[in-house]
Amino acid sequence: MLKYVRNELFVEKVAVSNLAKKYNTPLYIYSQDKLEANFNAYKTGFKGVDSIICYAMKANSNYAILKLLAKLGAGADIVSGGELYRALKAGINPRKIVYSGVGKTSKEIEFALKSDILMFNIESFEELEQINKIAGKLKKKARISFRVNPNVDAHTHKYITTGKEGNKFGIRYEDAFDIYVKASKMKNIEIVGVDSHIGSQILDVTPFKLAAKKISALIDKLESNGMKIKYIDIGGGLGIKYAAADKPQKPIDLRKMVMSVYSKYKDKTIIVEPGRAIVGDAGILVGEVLYRKTSGPKNFIITNLAMNDLIRPALYESYHSVIPVKKSSKKQQVADVVGPVCESGDFIAKDRTLPIFEQGEFIVAECAGAYGRAMASQYNSRPRGAEVLVKGSKVKVIRKAETIEDLMSKEIK
Numbered sequence: 001m002l003k004y005v006r007n008e009l010f011v012e013k014v015a016v017s018n019l020a021k022k023y024n025t026p027l028y029i030y031s032q033d034k035l036e037a038n039f040n041a042y043k044t045g046f047k048g049v050d051s052i053i054c055y056a057m058k059a060n061s062n063y064a065i066l067k068l069l070a071k072l073g074a075g076a077d078i079v080s081g082g083e084l085y086r087a088l089k090a091g092i093n094p095r096k097i098v099y100s101g102v103g104k105t106s107k108e109i110e111f112a113l114k115s116d117i118l119m120f121n122i123e124s125f126e127e128l129e130q131i132n133k134i135a136g137k138l139k140k141k142a143r144i145s146f147r148v149n150p151n152v153d154a155h156t157h158k159y160i161t162t163g164k165e166g167n168k169f170g171i172r173y174e175d176a177f178d179i180y181v182k183a184s185k186m187k188n189i190e191i192v193g194v195d196s197h198i199g200s201q202i203l204d205v206t207p208f209k210l211a212a213k214k215i216s217a218l219i220d221k222l223e224s225n226g227m228k229i230k231y232i233d234i235g236g237g238l239g240i241k242y243a244a245a246d247k248p249q250k251p252i253d254l255r256k257m258v259m260s261v262y263s264k265y266k267d268k269t270i271i272v273e274p275g276r277a278i279v280g281d282a283g284i285l286v287g288e289v290l291y292r293k294t295s296g297p298k299n300f301i302i303t304n305l306a307m308n309d310l311i312r313p314a315l316y317e318s319y320h321s322v323i324p325v326k327k328s329s330k331k332q333q334v335a336d337v338v339g340p341v342c343e344s345g346d347f348i349a350k351d352r353t354l355p356i357f358e359q360g361e362f363i364v365a366e367c368a369g370a371y372g373r374a375m376a377s378q379y380n381s382r383p384r385g386a387e388v389l390v391k392g393s394k395v396k397v398i399r400k401a402e403t404i405e406d407l408m409s410k411e412i413k
């Protein structure tokens with residue numbers, strides 16, 4: 001999606017510098033072709049497998065992006081009532097919506113039951129009781145699966161690994177059978193699935209097979225005890241190429257890995273919940289250089305891109321490649337790319353060999369489509385920039401930039 005034409009950076013057929021001038025920075029730019037290609041890689045990767053691709057919309061819940069994915073047949077993996085609202089508005093079929101998350105509120109559970117979503121992925125016994133109670137009140141049966149923690153190591157950052165024992169997610173593997181038995185006795189609960197999600201930015205798909213083997217043993221035990229499992233939710237988590245050394249495997253590799261275990265089941269639907277792998281490398285964040293300075297041995301490039309625009313480096317020490325919008329043969333230096341926010345964690349990149357950028361020059365943080373704008377805040381009273389979607393030479397604003405007045409719009413004056 002990104003290429004230099006005569007040293008000018010383009011997203012599809014549009015020059016990034018033109019967009020930056022027109023819409024100002026910080027600016028998120030997405031490529032529609034890339035988004036579609038990423039989603040279609042799942043569709044073709046899982047072709048022939050009875051499956052639903054439930055886009056994990058917490059990665060990026062922009063309405064235009066949801067609508068686009070809905071049109072391609074995507075379901076959604078949601079984690080809040082707000083996400084359910086967005087998914088329904090965007091036209092995602094409620095029977096393709098699965099609801100994950102450890103802390104669903106009563107209000108959210110009621111909303112999801114009334115919307116007739118496909119299933120709840122339950123993460124604790126008390127949540128099960130609560131869903132049973134609310135479903136009873138509404139005279140409904142809640143379709144559920146439990147998120148089971150298979151205790152495998154996904155070999156990823158400690159903040160984004162979720163399938164190991166001792167983190168807040170899921171039900172312990174050893175406790176799973178008992179909780180299914182309890183659920184099977186509840187009047188307003190219908191057991192339909194088993195779910196696991198082992199982490200994020202997983203580059204090698206082997207841990208998915210380890211998880212599948214354990215989940216499959218559980219399914220067999222549940223079914224031999226009279227419980228019927230229709231859905232196997234394998235979670236999301238495939239990684240993308242943030243750095244040159246990253247070698248992410250593809251949806252087809254994931255399919256081969258999990259189906260080596262699950263192909264013996266002819267009556268079950270596989271649910272996949274990709275987030276990052278759909279939107280991550282389809283989006284960039286554009287900013288501009290404000291000042292340069294040195295402090296002792298360190299060089300700093302101070303930009304208008306801050307942790308409130310893109311928090312991933314501060315939150316997970318994650319890597320975003322930084323590139324110029326105009327390529328030149330400038331001298332290079334090792335520098336940190338930082339923002340104006342008053343926190344030492346406010347950086348986009350550390351110790352990078354970069355051209356000595358000029359003041360006012362546009363720069364790009366690559367692979368910012370997932371967990372970028374979705375996690376952006378107004379910290380330091382910084383209005384958030386616009387988002388645009390590019391298709392060929394067409395540009396659509398999919399979210400307007402906030403104004404300084406917007407910052408106080410909900411405050412009592």
Ligand SMILES: *Cc1c(COP(=O)(O)O)cnc(C)c1O
Pocket residue numbers: 056058059077100101197199200201235236237238273274275276277370
């Ligand atoms: C975050 C999340 C996903 C998506 O993870 P990615 O790494 O973005 O693919 C899928 N399922 C659940 C339950 C999640 O919490």
